[in-house]
Amino acid sequence: MKPIVTLLYLSLFLHILTLFVAGQSPPYTPVDNITLACGNSGQPSSNDNREWSGDIDSKFTPIGNASESINAPPSSTASQVPYTKARLSRSKFTYTIPLSPGQKFIRLHFNPDTYSPDFQRSNSLFSVTAASFTLLKDFNASVTADASGGSLLVREFCVNIETGQRLEITFTPSKDAYAFINGIEIISMPTGLYYTSSANFIETIARSYPIENNTALEMVYRINVGGAPISPYADTGMYRTWEAADYIYLDDTSKEFSVLPQNNTIELNFVAVPEYSAPEEVCKTGRSMGMNKTINKSYNLTWVFPLDPKFYYLVRLHFCEFESDITKYGDRSFQIYMANQTAEELADVIGWSGANGNPVYRDYVVGMFMSPVGSQKKVNLFLELAALQRDSYTTYNDAILNGLEIFKLSDSNGNLAGPNPDSPPLAQQIPKSSTTSKSHASLLPIIVGVLSAVLLLLSVL
The missing domain is CATH 2.60.120.430 (Galactose-binding lectin)
Known part of the structure; x- marks a missing residue:
């Protein structure tokens, strides 16, 4: 966990420094x-x-x-x-x-x-x-x-x-x-940030699923896909935490072939969605399939998210095209599948946002009413992005995702509660203070030995 914590504090420091130098305030004040x-x-x-x-x-x-x-x-x-x-x-x-x-x-x-x-x-x-x-x-x-x-x-x-x-x-x-x-x-x-009448209900063609004021939501996942963690202070004024853990939810094929594009030059333009929707850092990084059309057509970019069964979920996907070659509709079109159902037959970020550098998001509601397997308490939501098989429909047979949020929706009784997880094996329940001190003690001779070797080498040189 230490590298993640370090990144969080680094993200916080850089954001505070940026705001101080630029004299900026967050896009939203609660x-x-x-x-x-x-x-x-x-x-x-x-x-x-x-x-x-x-x-x-x-x-x-x-x-x-x-x-x-x-x-x-x-x-x-x-x-x-x-x-x-x-x-x-x-x-x-x-x-x-x-x-x-x-x-x-x-x-x-x-x-x-x-x-x-x-x-x-x-x-x-x-x-x-x-x-x-x-x-x-x-x-x-x-x-x-x-x-x-x-x-x-x-x-x-x-x-x-x-x-x-x-x-x-x-x-x-x-x-x-x-x-x-x-x-x-x-x-x-902000009113309407997550409460919306336009979420795509993927179980029925051309039907929206309104999330109204009589619904409560629980945030289950909020991830800066392909990027660093974002601390609450570095959010857009609502103190949300964005994890950087999308890698652990990827299937093995996606881990092997997917790539991490970054935006270092293109200025973002929030015209399709409000600036407070997500931090700019979410829109400047992402995960895509890569530039090899043959490989891209052979696999789906797939994440697997464990969820409580018997609930509906709001899935928000954040997109932003920032690669210089992707500038017009049809340059990068792809398909989106959710819970083994088609969410988008022809997804096109430029078509949704209007231009390169314009952040946008899409909302979907999916029901997770299948039964868990065996003794498991969770069911898996499969989120898959697929390259188009026909070259005539797109220039780059590729797909991209910049961020995602998943919220559980309360049921008709106003309930959001799910079961407690199973306890981990006893070997994993050693108090953190004792394991930390023990590991530090065992590492001390190694550190001393390494330092001695380095000093000896330097003296010889």
Whole structure:
């Protein structure tokens, strides 16, 4: 994880430096920008200089029976706000937050750790509701963190707040367990950013799937395809995190043959979509099939994304043609398949965006109602880009993707909750602090030996 973290901080530094030098502000300024550090008092600052408001003796103090504020243990890997403290309780507690009307991000931050003998790491099991929606049900934060290979969790949701509404977020422990939370973000988003009437419903020809205000969404994947990770501060004003992990979702053939074009010269022109839709960095990198027509016709550029079954999903694909040879309609046309169904018979980024250098996105809704295989809890969404087989339809038999976002849509009962993942094998559950110190200790003699050899070589030269 260290190289990824390093890239995140490098991306953050470069973005801050760019804004400082150019005197720019993000394309979007949220009306509501609430950062709540649960279990804290005052206004602690995080590493990215965002100010968080504590919930102790403030207007955000939760209502409930005897919730506690506890510091994360000294052995915790979390060293920044809001993960250094937590609010925990074996009884239900509720945050009531006044908000302006409109569509909002809700981000829940978790540091699953053992906070005291009474709050063991493995015994956190709880549900979370917001407004009329069930966001999480019998949620086990420690198992979820272990399964993802990380120590911290952020779960992001989208809800609409009606006029004059106060948002209530309730944490309810399961039987003989406790609930906890480290941080809550509530950030306004532009109207219609993800709530839309024009998403293509790929299960029925020429039919759209409206995502209306009575729907809640959960962000499952947000990826800068072919590029570096993008930190929340380097987003367009909504503090979204963009992963750089599309490689791990590629099938083996795509890993072998796909290439990573980059835009180092062409200036972006946001005329097809608003500038806040995605950071410019998403539009300046991508993944394509390559320039060999014969190879391109022999495989599909394929990603595989595990998802919870029995839900509909919004899939947003971000595109931008920036290669100098791709300037007009038909230069690069391709096909898009999703869940083994045709999403686009003839996709053409120039046709959608109007010109080279113009970012654009396309929305699709797909149902994942197949049954998992065997003991698996997830089902796989296959996203495939295919080169056209007939040369007369395109100049370059190739395909490109710059970014993607996948959101789960709430069901008819307002539920977004899926099952907890399976626990990883015991060999993978060694505490990170002990493995880190052990690995450092074992590496020390190697490092000393290498340095000695280098110094000896230099002295000989």
